[in-house]
Amino acid sequence: MHAMNYRITLPADYDMTIIRDRVAAKGHLLDDxxxxxxxxxxxxxxxxxxxxxxxxxxxxxxxxxxGMNSFLWGPGFQGLVNDFGRPVVEHWTGVGFVRGPSFRAEPRAAARRSEPVAPGEDPAAVISRALAELTATATRPGLHSAALLVDPRHWELLRFTLWQDAAPEAAGEERHEVLHLSRPGLDDIRTGRHW
Structure with a gap:
């Protein structure tokens, strides 16, 4: 499993219905x-x-x-670049994935939390603790799914969760609204540890 994310920051007075309309019109294009x-x-x-x-x-x-390369070097990403400029694309390798009790529901909220793997910390021990936390998260009511990811270039650990309704508030998390979820290979993502 590979993960990527780009964050396009818009003006403070930007009409977010423009993004909502964009997703309503184009979101289905990646459904397969x-x-x-x-x-x-x-x-x-x-x-x-x-x-x-x-x-x-x-x-x-x-x-x-x-698949990731096909998207990045294809017309879909180029359309985004044409409309917003070329964003920085963050990238992580997947180390774990779980399905929650609301896996078959449409998620409406997401949360993203990153933390550094500090110099001097044993990366394997950090990942082991984070995987134990991920397993415990799998049983939380309303959880759709959760992924644990690592960027070994910057030694960043990232937790990404999808929720059926509102994401529970937690310190250090960015909370997001989910406008659409394309899920062509979601059932193929292996659960548990990814090695």
């Missing part, structure tokens, strides 16, 4: 995209759930590197 596990079309609105900004922040879980 080869190699894609899921794409969560996410937004943050200034003043909602503590967000200081307006952002369009799609988050992807890929089953194959070929």
């Amino acid at each position: 995209f080869p190699g894609l596990g899921q794409k969560a079309y996410l937004i943050r609105e200034r003043g909602v759930h503590g967000s200081p900004v307006n952002q369009y922040t799609p988050f992807y879980l890929w089953n194959t590197a070929e």
Whole structure:
């Protein structure tokens, strides 16, 4: 599993219905995209759930590197670049995935929390503790799914969760609204530890 996310920050007075309309018109285009596990079309609105900004922040879980490459070098991403400029695309390798009690429901909320793996910490021990936490998260009411991801270049650990309704408030998390979930290969994402 590979993950990627880009965050397009928009002006403070930006009309977010433009993004809502964009997703309503184009979101279905990735509903059967080869190699894609899921794409969560996410937004943050200034003043909602503590967000200081307006952002369009799609988050992807890929089953194959070929699918991810096909998207990045194809017309879909180029359309986004044409409309908003080329964003920084963050990328992580997947180390764990769980399905929650609300896996078959349509998620309406997402949360993203990152933390550094501190110098001097044993990365394997950090991942082991985070995987235990991920397993415990799987039973939380309203959880759709959760992914645990690592960027070994910057030694960043990322937790990404989807929720049927509102994401529970937790310190250090960015909360997002899910406008659409493309899920062509979601059932193929292996649960548990990814090695």
